[in-house]
Amino acid sequence: MTALATDSGVDTVRFRWRGDADTYQGFQRRPEGTIEGYRGERFTPTEYGRMGVYPDGMVYIEGRANAMRLQNKEDHGLAP
Numbered sequence: 001m002t003a004l005a006t007d008s009g010v011d012t013v014r015f016r017w018r019g020d021a022d023t024y025q026g027f028q029r030r031p032e033g034t035i036e037g038y039r040g041e042r043f044t045p046t047e048y049g050r051m052g053v054y055p056d057g058m059v060y061i062e063g064r065a066n067a068m069r070l071q072n073k074e075d076h077g078l079a080p
Contacts, residue, residue, distance in 0.1 A: 009078025012049070014062035019053065027053045047073040 027042055028034060034042040034052075043052025049063020061068075065079035 007078055009080055010065040011078055012062065013065045013068070013079075014060055016058055016060040019057040019059045021055070021057055023057050023059055024053050024055050 024042065030044060032044060034044050037043055037052065040055040041052055043050050046061070046063065048067045049061065051059075051061045053059045064076065066077045067073055067075045069079050
C-alpha cells in the first residue's frame with residue numbers, strides 16, 4: 001500500500017514564549033473571561049485558534065497557520 005500526498009504544507013502551529021507570573025495574573029482578568037485547562041492553564045478562543053498562558057508565565061498562541069499568516073479566519077488551506 002502506498003500513499004501519495006499532492007498537497008504539502010503546515011496545518012496548525014503553536015508559538016510559545018516565556019513571560020512571567022504577572023502575565024498569568026493579568027490574563028485571568030480579561031473582561032471576556034478565560035477557560036481553565038489542564039495544569040492551571042488559562043486560555044481564550046481567538047479568530048484563528050486560541051491564546052493561553054500557564055501559571056509559570058509560558059504564553060502561547062495556536063491555530064491554523066495559513067489563517068494566521070493571511071489574517072483570514074475563513075482560510076482552511078495549508079501554509080507553504
